[in-house]
Amino acid sequence: MTSALLPSPGRAEAPDTELRRRLLHCRDRLARRVTERVGPDGLLRAPCESRVLESALALRLFTEEQADPDARGRLTAYLRTTLATCPPDALQQALGRAALGLTTPGDTSAARAVDAIDHFTADRKRLMFKVMLAELGAAEFPRVASGAFDGSGQQSWLHVEMTALKVLAADGAGDLGRITGRDWAALAPAVRPGPAWEGNNLARLLGLLALRKHPGHRRAVRRVLPDLAAALRPDGGIPFITGMDVFATATAGLALTVFGHRGPVVRRMADALAARQNQDGGFGFHPGVRQSDVDDTSYAVEFLRAADAARHRRTVAAAAAYLLDRRNPDGGFPTFVRGAASEIAMTAAAVNALAPDPAHAGVVEQGVRFITAHQQEDGSFERGWSRNATNAVFRAVLACDTLRRPCGGPAEDHAAVERRRLAKERALRHLAEARNEDGGWGHLPGDPSDPISTAYAVIALSRTAERSAMYRDALAHLADRGQPDGGYLSRPDQAGPRPLLYDVPALADVSVLLGLAHATAGPPARD
Numbered sequence: 001m002t003s004a005l006l007p008s009p010g011r012a013e014a015p016d017t018e019l020r021r022r023l024l025h026c027r028d029r030l031a032r033r034v035t036e037r038v039g040p041d042g043l044l045r046a047p048c049e050s051r052v053l054e055s056a057l058a059l060r061l062f063t064e065e066q067a068d069p070d071a072r073g074r075l076t077a078y079l080r081t082t083l084a085t086c087p088p089d090a091l092q093q094a095l096g097r098a099a100l101g102l103t104t105p106g107d108t109s110a111a112r113a114v115d116a117i118d119h120f121t122a123d124r125k126r127l128m129f130k131v132m133l134a135e136l137g138a139a140e141f142p143r144v145a146s147g148a149f150d151g152s153g154q155q156s157w158l159h160v161e162m163t164a165l166k167v168l169a170a171d172g173a174g175d176l177g178r179i180t181g182r183d184w185a186a187l188a189p190a191v192r193p194g195p196a197w198e199g200n201n202l203a204r205l206l207g208l209l210a211l212r213k214h215p216g217h218r219r220a221v222r223r224v225l226p227d228l229a230a231a232l233r234p235d236g237g238i239p240f241i242t243g244m245d246v247f248a249t250a251t252a253g254l255a256l257t258v259f260g261h262r263g264p265v266v267r268r269m270a271d272a273l274a275a276r277q278n279q280d281g282g283f284g285f286h287p288g289v290r291q292s293d294v295d296d297t298s299y300a301v302e303f304l305r306a307a308d309a310a311r312h313r314r315t316v317a318a319a320a321a322y323l324l325d326r327r328n329p330d331g332g333f334p335t336f337v338r339g340a341a342s343e344i345a346m347t348a349a350a351v352n353a354l355a356p357d358p359a360h361a362g363v364v365e366q367g368v369r370f371i372t373a374h375q376q377e378d379g380s381f382e383r384g385w386s387r388n389a390t391n392a393v394f395r396a397v398l399a400c401d402t403l404r405r406p407c408g409g410p411a412e413d414h415a416a417v418e419r420r421r422l423a424k425e426r427a428l429r430h431l432a433e434a435r436n437e438d439g440g441w442g443h444l445p446g447d448p449s450d451p452i453s454t455a456y457a458v459i460a461l462s463r464t465a466e467r468s469a470m471y472r473d474a475l476a477h478l479a480d481r482g483q484p485d486g487g488y489l490s491r492p493d494q495a496g497p498r499p500l501l502y503d504v505p506a507l508a509d510v511s512v513l514l515g516l517a518h519a520t521a522g523p524p525a526r527d
Contacts, residue, residue, distance in 0.1 A: 026516060030513045031513060033485070044249045046245050048504050049235075050232075050239050052237075057132070057136075058228065059072060059075040060136055071232060090113040094133060098138035110139070127142060127148055134169075149166035154336065157291065160186060161202065189203070189204075191220040195242060202497070208228070240500075244286055246276050246283055246289070246296055249269050253269045253307060258521055281321050293335050294326055294334065328342045332367065332374075344395075345385070345386065345395050348367075348395035349395060352398050354367075355402035355403070372419050375427070379427050379430030385496065388493045389443065393457070393460050394456045431460060432467065436449045440474065452508055452511040455515030457474055458515040487508070489505075
């Protein structure tokens with residue numbers, strides 16, 4: 001049984017009859033809508049929308065190569081339309097304007113946006129975006145040592161990206177001679193034919209822009225330009241990644257099982273997900289992505305165990321072994337590689353996946369200790385791949401509920417229980433203080449409410465009986481935000497490279513379904 005389904009010592013009071021009727025109606029319509037997205041292969045279709053960053057880089061590449069006028073025209077139209085009607089963050093606006101040749105002398109907005117990055121990977125991200133701006137003609141190339149671009153020991157695509165940026169910076173400094181044969185070889189995935197390697201268009205574009213600096217690689221670059229053109233979306237832009245079908249299948253499947261949905265579609269989804277397990281036991285975010293990560297793997301474990309624990313026993317065991325192998329000495333979990341910084345949301349994800357197995361009790365307890373030790377003063381937690389604060393909060397709250405020792409245990413257990421209780425209380429107090437007047441939540445306090453952020457808050461609130469009025473208001477807010485077709489439109493919360501948002505519209509439906517599932521868990525439903 002998945003940890004999300006374990007009985008909580010303090011579950012929220014059930015909403016009144018009328019509100020519950022509305023919620024069940026919303027949930028069931030949404031469940032039908034979500035399952036209708038499941039393709040013949042059993043995976044939920046979750047393509048990524050176009051983004052200005054990748055579209056600007058693609059336009060630069062096609063322009064420099066004087067190739068494919070049609071692709072250039074479509075990219076240009078996408079950038080002009082998006083910047084005029086739905087402008088993204090200041091950094092992407094600067095990149096888009098630069099690609100269109102519209103850079104304004106003296107404009108410091110991009111520099112301010114780069115300097116404002118506050119993630120634990122901030123130094124690397126600042127360097128990355130400075131080089132991109134320079135390649136597009138909107139800034140000077142940064143003068144840094146080659147070691148600043150070291151991407152070894154990181155996820156597969158980051159190594160390609162950092163090597164590409166190293167080449168671009170060296171070219172900007174007129175010093176390509178410092179680029180080694182190993183550097184050029186590291187960029188080989190960018191010229192693989194067909195869809196983007198690892199589903200990552202950003203890595204491919206940076207690699208192609210770098211490889212074209214070497215006369216010996218220009219022909220290979222030009223050979224894959226038709227494949228790049230084929231990746232353009234109907235709006236003329238290009239997305240950050242191909243899609244998140246594996247992630248969406250795992251999270252949607254988990255949502256369905258949380259409220260007892262059973263039937264052929266759930267089994268098909270579970271079987272399809274299990275078939276996408278990588279050789280290392282983990283899961284990537286999309287078919288063909290061989291870089292496993294803790295986030296996708298944790299959700300996959302929870303769904304497969306809930307769908308049919310016996311049927312997927314070996315898959316779950318291999319995935320759990322993958323998670324355990326990523327655990328850091330501090331008790332926390334990184335996203336991709338052991339030794340990288342532990343993250344709150346990833347640690348909570350792993351804890352929730354591993355907790356149902358008593359054999360992992362020690363690992364789970366240390367993981368929860370890591371989470372509570374890194375709670376921020378206001379009761380929130382550092383944001384991870386989701387840029388709304390409520391994502392890390394709900395996952396941390398669920399993690400705190402995974403350890404339930406019987407009364408009369410050792411003294412240190414009582415102290416640990418109190419730490420978890422206080423951490424959960426502070427997290428819920430943070431939600432109360434961050435809530436908007438309309439009953440919902442945005443990414444950060446003061447941001448407009450959006451369905452995804454609110455759904456995550458609902459999951460956390462479903463684990464306590466002490467915030468019943470706030471819980472009912474949040475549920476009513478979600479019920480009111482549904483579209484006529486039963487779906488949801490939301491500000492996206494996924495980010496990459498952090499903190500830049502990217503949009504996978506299917507995740508709005510999936511996230512709200514997960515929130516409604518926790519709020520309405522009850523008797524099994526069938527297709």
